[in-house]
Amino acid sequence: MKKIKIAILLALLSTGFSACQDDLLDQPNPNTLTEQQFWKSESDAQQGINAAYAMFYKPGIWSRWMYFRLDLTSDEGFSKSPWIELGDWTRFQYINYNFWEGNSNTWRDTYKAIFRCNQVLDKVPGIQFTDSRKKDQILAQAKFLRALHYYYAAILWENVPLVLKTSTPEDLPKQNTLEEVWAQVIKDLTEASGALPGSWDDANVGRPTKGAAMALLGKVYMQQHDWQKAKSAFDYLVTGEGKGYYKLVDNFQDNFTHLNENNTESVFEIQFSDANKGADGDNTNASMGNTRAQFFAPRSIGWSDGQARNWIVAEFKKEKTADGKIDPRLRYTLFYPGLEADFGDKIYGRSWQWDADEAWFKKYSRDYYRNNEDYYSQVNERMIRYADILLLYAEALNELGQTGDAVKYVDMVRSRSKMLPLTTAYPETGTDKDKFRERLKIERELELCGESLRWVDLKRWGDLDVQSKVDVISQRDPDFKNFVPGKHNRLPIPQNEVENNINLKQNKGY
Incomplete structure (x- = not known):
């Protein structure tokens, strides 16, 4: 019996020692905070909304490929790139719907940006603020940015899933109609406009204002041919209380260089910078530059794609x-x-x-002070x-x-x-x-x-x-x-998204 008691005691001691060792090893890494550790303070909320802005610097959207989708696909532009598949996506010759640079990257970064907005909208309401107005403004920014990304998703693919909560890998979001997407964008912008200020102080220039929300709201109504509601939204900027914030600058060129940014003609612009000249990831040295000028510059000056x-x-x-x-x-x-x-x-x-x-x-070229281009243009996108x-x-x-x-x-x-x-x-x-x-x-x-x-x-x-x-x-x-009317008015949804989500159907004609 004595030997059994000793064995049990040793086993208990061993278990306790192991548990203590596990506790010692199970320490939080301050550099990789979890969701449960992070969303606690006003500072966390501010960092969270700033992370949503950081998506502007990703190549799938406004750092690079969005310009191929909007400028080159229109009758203004085209591509003679030796990269044949890239050129084909400006010629309505879509073979591989999963082509990364032509389609999938933009889809991925669009929904990644929406994910970051949803995190703010889900987590920030539970954080205590000393000034509730600041909380409302952070939530309004998230709604504006989510609306902005869904606006362009509607322009590009039309029938996209509305993901309005922080998503998980297991989610299979349902597909929505274009009308449903527009309705959500209108809802977000209407709510955002009620909390956004008419202007920001110098430290916060570049964040959306009420005027930006009303302008984008008017644009949505224009695409729906709801002319009266579009006019009513634009009234704020043109004839209403926001009129004093906006006027045309004297020099047309000032709208496209880094020398007079965020001027009175700017309603909303993306704040690009050449300060960090890293890659396009999420590390502290990630690029904050725009690569449009590099890809659109003439041959021997840029890539000329x-x-x-x-x-x-x-x-x-x-x-x-x-x-x-x-x-x-x-x-x-x-x-x-x-x-x-x-x-x-x-x-x-x-x-x-x-x-x-x-x-x-x-x-947006930099010919006014350079003789070549690179991946790090600091010129803001108006x-x-x-x-x-x-x-x-x-x-x-x-x-x-x-x-x-x-x-x-x-x-x-x-x-x-x-x-x-x-x-x-x-x-x-x-x-x-x-x-x-x-x-x-x-x-x-x-x-x-x-x-x-x-x-x-x-x-x-x-x-x-x-x-x-x-x-x-x-x-x-x-x-x-x-171009085939009724088909090429919209892009195909990336095929791997359709195959991995039983709730998605490929767009008509594809």
Whole structure:
């Protein structure tokens, strides 16, 4: 019996020693905090929302590939890249729906960004704040950012799953209709606009304001052809209480360099930087730069995987300024063979050495102080610009039958570039709704070319819905000869997502 007691005692001691050893080893790593350890303080909440902003620097979305989806797929741009599959995704020749650079990376980073927003929305309400207004503003930022990412998901794929809670690997989210996605974006933006300030202090410049939320809300209504609600949203910026925050800057070029960022014309812009020149991961030295300029620069200056259609140059030259000169916006919009002769500007310090029928996007390039490009452009992306809002406001007014009132908002944009008043140059646009609409399409191209808006415009105008209208586009952009209305209006959902989720169906036509 004594031996048994001794054995039991030794076993207990051994178990206790083992447990003590496990406890000693089971220590939290301050560098890899768990969810349970992290979401505790106001500081945690602020870091959480900042992590959502960090998604802007990922290549799947606004650091790189979004420009291929929006600028090059439209009739403004195209690709002659030797990377054939990359070029095919600007020519509506989608073979591999899982092509990383063309589709899957953008899908992945979009939902990764939404995940970070959902974490904030799920966790921050349980954190105690000394100032409840700050908590409301953090939640409002998360709603704005989630709405922004779903807005572009709706533009690209249309029928996407609405994931509104922090997701887990086991989730199989249900697919939603485009109408349901728009409804959620409207809900998020409406709620965000109630808590966001009209402006931020200098330390927080770049966060969305109420004006940014109302502008994006108006854009959603525009895509739905709900002209009255779009006008009402834009009223805040154009005629309402937010009017004092926004006006056009005198110098058109100031909207596309790093020298006058976050100016009065900026409604919302992504804050890029060349401070950290690392890779595109999530470490402390991750890149915060924009790679668009590197991929869109002319050959021997950048990668030249994307360039502009030459028809745009001719469109700029159809109408002279009030003093008989070339529209000055052309100078800062495109590199083209006649740039030096027309304005005295070289291309990154060089005279033209490319093909006679070529053109390249100049907006967001750094030719004004460099002779080459790299992956780390610090030039902010002006995602929503006041000139865009003024032209959308005019479009909404025209569709509501208020063509005469719409003219002055187009003239506000034209006058900066010393163009004649709209009805002086095109008299019938002041009274004819259809002719105003057709002219406005050109006005938007001249003002906004290369700003990732044209694909959205073509969808809103219905120019991609029927073959006869697509045929017109194909005359200026041969890539549209491959375009199938009802199919290519949206991207295919990555096939591996469809195969791994029984609740997803591939988009129509694919």
